[in-house]
Amino acid sequence: MTKSIQRNLNGKNKTYTRIAFIVLPLLLGTGIYLKGRKHPVLFETWFYQNKETSSLPGSGWIPDYLWCVSLWTCFVWIWKGWNQVPMMWKWGLWLLVMFTEPLQWIGWLQGTGDWIDLLMYQLAFFTVYTLHKSELI
Numbered sequence: 716m717t718k719s720i721q722r723n724l725n726g727k728n729k730t731y732t733r734i735a736f737i738v739l740p741l742l743l744g745t746g747i748y749l750k751g752r753k754h755p756v757l758f759e760t761w762f763y764q765n766k767e768t769s770s771l772p773g774s775g776w777i778p779d780y781l782w783c784v785s786l787w788t789c790f791v792w793i794w795k796g797w798n799q800v801p802m803m804w805k806w807g808l809w810l811l812v813m814f815t816e817p818l819q820w821i822g823w824l825q826g827t828g829d830w831i832d833l834l835m836y837q838l839a840f841f842t843v844y845t846l847h848k849s850e851l852i
Contacts, residue, residue, distance in 0.1 A: 733792040733852050736843075737785050744781030747774055776831045783812060783839030788852060797847040812836050 751774020790808065794800045813836060820828030846852045 729852065730792070733788055736788040736846070736852055737792060740781035740785040740788075744778035744785070747781070748778040750774070775829065776835045779832045780835035780839050783836050784842055786812075787839060787843035788846075791843060791847055791852060797844060809840065 786808070790800050790804065791797050813833065815824060815826075816828045816830070816833050818824040818828075819826040843852070
């Protein structure tokens with residue numbers, strides 16, 4: 716196989732892998748979020764009279780981690796690599812994600828501010844960075 720064909724195949728494989736790292740965490744995070752809630756979320760009350768919910772271990776922070784992995788991978792996919800994502804976008808996204816929790820703590824955003832969520836956001840950032848640097852995505 717020639718080098719140009721090999722590069723083309725590697726590029727397509729990375730594209731498919733990146734898309735998988737965007738779609739699968741979104742779906743898995745949503746499934747865990749919906750299944751693991753102690754109380755039904757608002758849209759569930761629109762469709763169901765009474766919905767049985769259960770509290771799955773980690774259901775409060777695993778979806779945040781998965782969604783953040785998906786978001787960072789989307790940036791890597793759009794710009795075709797971690798190093799091509801403009802620094803302004805990296806910092807902007809990082810600040811946006813990190814400030815949601817303190818804004819929830821002080822009541823400016825709906826939700827419950829949770830320090831474990833902050834750790835999950837950092838872990839997601841380093842997961843995608845490491846996956847890209849190891850050339851897995």
